[in-house]
Amino acid sequence: MITVGLKKVTIIAEAVLEARLLNEIRALGATGFTVGEVRGEGSRGVRASDWEGDNVKVETLVGAGTADRILAHVAAAYFEHYAVIAWVTDVQVVRGDKYLNPSDTEPR
């Protein structure tokens, strides 16, 4: 089975941010994504406010370079004022070369 090592970027955000966030990750090089509904609760750490309520869970499979750009953007654009969480998981994707774009580093 031919698989390619990619990065799965997961972003949990308030539902109201969905459209804006999807436009931004498309612009940063993601070629597709899925969105699911989750309920969440958490402490934001830096700020006193807690978050709780309806959220979207956005997942996108991308190369390492695109993953870095998405995470850097999310941190810079949202972390100060919104309850957003973002993480990366290493995954092996069937025929995953289709998800790479020219800016991505070599698949591993």
Next chain:
Amino acid sequence: MITVGLKKVTIIAEAVLEARLLNEIRALGATGFTVGEVRGEGSRGVRASDWEGDNVKVETLVGAGTADRILAHVAAAYFEHYAVIAWVTDVQVVRGDKYLNPSDTEPR
């Protein structure tokens, strides 16, 4: 805590494929799965058509041998004509030996 290294196979597919897909992964050795609803959008890469709409996200914990068989089947049966995405993540499962079947290679 005793955990066993297994493969989590995730498949995103059009909702209409759910019943067929679940029958097939059972037949290939998966002993259980979960199904969630996601919305998706993407480019299929090989073909000109894009996909967008309601999808199911199927997840199953299996041994490495079963994971390979599921991925090979999904690629052969669906990739040409359907918008299906499949990937594998390494996970550590509590009492995960129950998810292995005799055809699986040694857990890692």
Next chain:
Amino acid sequence: MITVGLKKVTIIAEAVLEARLLNEIRALGATGFTVGEVRGEGSRGVRASDWEGDNVKVETLVGAGTADRILAHVAAAYFEHYAVIAWVTDVQVVRGDKYLNPSDTEPR
């Protein structure tokens, strides 16, 4: 992009267990979580009964020490009498140091 290596603990459980489970993982050191709805089917392995129906999927990002405590608790409290599945995935979390608590081992 500054990320911290954390553990994502995922627990699939009957929906009726949600409130109890969330209280317990908070008490064990988790600072936040998301909950989504999934349908599931599976064999419990040790016991003859199968499970099938509506489940919750709880995810929490924690340090290695907290992950171990949550998994040990879930196994001891639920595995004999309930259809509960729990696993851990290594993830890289943006500004993930906020999710650690003093009992966690050094982030990796």
